[in-house]
Amino acid sequence: MLANIKIVLVETSHPGNIGAVARAMKNMAMGNLCLVNPKVFPSADATARASGADDILAAARVYPTLPDAIADCQLVLGTSARCRTISWPELTPRECAEKVVIHEPGNQVAILFGRENSGLKNHELDLCHYLLRIPCNSKYSSLNIAAAVQVVCYELFVAAGLQENNRVGDKGEIPLASAEQMESFYGHLHQALIDIDFMQPDQSNSIMRRLRRIYNRIHLDSKELDILRGILRMSQGNKAKTKRS
Amino acid sequence: MLANIKIVLVETSHPGNIGAVARAMKNMAMGNLCLVNPKVFPSADATARASGADDILAAARVYPTLPDAIADCQLVLGTSARCRTISWPELTPRECAEKVVIHEPGNQVAILFGRENSGLKNHELDLCHYLLRIPCNSKYSSLNIAAAVQVVCYELFVAAGLQENNRVGDKGEIPLASAEQMESFYGHLHQALIDIDFMQPDQSNSIMRRLRRIYNRIHLDSKELDILRGILRMSQGNKAKTKRS
Incomplete structure (x- = not known):
């Protein structure tokens, strides 16, 4: 070529x-x-x-x-x-x-x-x-x-189309998070925001809607989602410890 | 910009x-x-x-x-x-x-x-x-x-589309030859080829068809056509002189 x-x-x-x-x-x-x-x-x-x-x-x-x-x-x-x-x-x-x-x-x-x-x-x-x-x-x-x-x-x-398609993000090694995984994440996020007293359980959904817009826009892969959920868990745990102490 | x-x-x-x-x-x-x-x-x-x-x-x-x-x-x-x-x-x-x-x-x-x-x-x-x-x-x-x-x-x-469209050929100063001008040229060419004894008047059209393919392909403008017709006229004239002498 x-x-x-x-x-x-x-x-x-x-x-x-x-x-x-x-x-x-x-x-x-x-x-x-x-x-x-x-x-x-x-x-x-x-x-x-x-x-x-x-x-x-x-x-x-x-x-x-x-x-x-x-x-x-x-x-x-x-x-x-x-x-x-x-x-x-x-x-x-x-x-x-x-x-x-x-x-x-x-x-x-x-x-x-x-x-x-x-x-x-x-x-x-x-x-x-x-x-x-x-x-x-x-x-x-x-x-x-x-x-x-x-x-x-x-x-x-x-x-000539000679560029190798070696974009890391396109390799598909780490699949994007599925809708089910994202829903589970949003549920977790919602609970965590309540646990750290950022939101009240009965508060309107407008904050959650804004957060959904943010996280949907960035097309998280499942590994990134794991990291975010780890952060959520720790923020819940720390808050719990703080509350306990 | x-x-x-x-x-x-x-x-x-x-x-x-x-x-x-x-x-x-x-x-x-x-x-x-x-x-x-x-x-x-x-x-x-x-x-x-x-x-x-x-x-x-x-x-x-x-x-x-x-x-x-x-x-x-x-x-x-x-x-x-x-x-x-x-x-x-x-x-x-x-x-x-x-x-x-x-x-x-x-x-x-x-x-x-x-x-x-x-x-x-x-x-x-x-x-x-x-x-x-x-x-x-x-x-x-x-x-x-x-x-x-x-x-x-x-x-x-x-x-940004910042390139100036200053292609000489695209400026349109010299318009492309019209179909009528091209037909007139082909008629002239045919007669000139007969005059210089390249073709016989009753010869098949296959040579003319090939010549049409060539000249149609190059999108002559009217000035270029004038030059070619001048060449045809001179070749006819010279042949006529040669025949006379």
Whole structure:
């Protein structure tokens, strides 16, 4: 998955940025990095900023020209911050990810990122099927190149559905409390509030109704309910002891 | 818009990262940066990496403790790469953006980003209503702090709908060709193909059908159509001259 998509950096000046791009790619499970005529590569700066993604740097391929780098690609997208004067079909990163990952997954794809200061030149955009434009502040629209790669690769990763569903709360190890358990809890709570003299037995239900709204809203699991009931028991017991003494 | 959301960096070690965060925020039209006990700040490294977002750095507020930084916030989210052992409600950046920007826009919100090496401590997460987890490669899950801020702020910006719809192709300055114009073009094309001896007048329509499929697919605007018709006219004329000579 995502192995058919290459990130192509065109004439990057700062090797640190190449390293940061490698890290951004690996964070999103992408590994295919191509460099067109980089100013300095390989470089200790790149390796330092890659911060553990040096395997991506080691596997990176260097090309003398952009056409060499994209020769095998059926779909070429060029990132651009500027609004071009000629009409060009544009995609956002999310639209790009849907197109590349969901609607047309069979293509070899190249996504181009231009020079730090001047981006891609028009003759390079002529090689692209789409402009890829990251939504951003129109008054300050130049993203760092690694930040731009991060956003695009993040959208590809999300579209590919590669995130592992390891949310602890969703694992279902501890089931949510059932309605019966909750009713039992509310009965216990009511009695405890009476025992500690917070409520009178014959008092209206409006306080209990508010407490129900609070505890229903937080979707207690059965372990959390055990803890709360333990607290109730102790408050009842302590009060009893206090009363006895 | 987005002014109610503060980005809180907790004990950041590298001032360059603070600068990169300021840039990432400004790119996404966010300006409220809080620093809890930063190792070095202000710093020339931060200003250099901010790359024009030094107004964000200048306006950043520094706090001695995290509770000070979030005292005025009703909703606190802590980013975390690690899977915590206790059950914690989690949001993705997209879910966070929908909640913060669309469903509950009235809250003062803090989004916390921890130390570069060790993230947020459990006692800091105790102050959070939600864990915010960026979907990423489970085998290499530690994003650079500025990259993490970039992804989160990007989702907030997209949810806020702040991107200007300045797609050149969508501006409608040049309307798409009408069906009548396209039919006129196909008639011209057919005649030109006969004139240059590519087709015979009585030939089957399968070639014309293929050509229609091609040109219908690309949604020509009327200016592009003018260019193509000019080409057709010239090819007809040149052929006529060749035939005459």
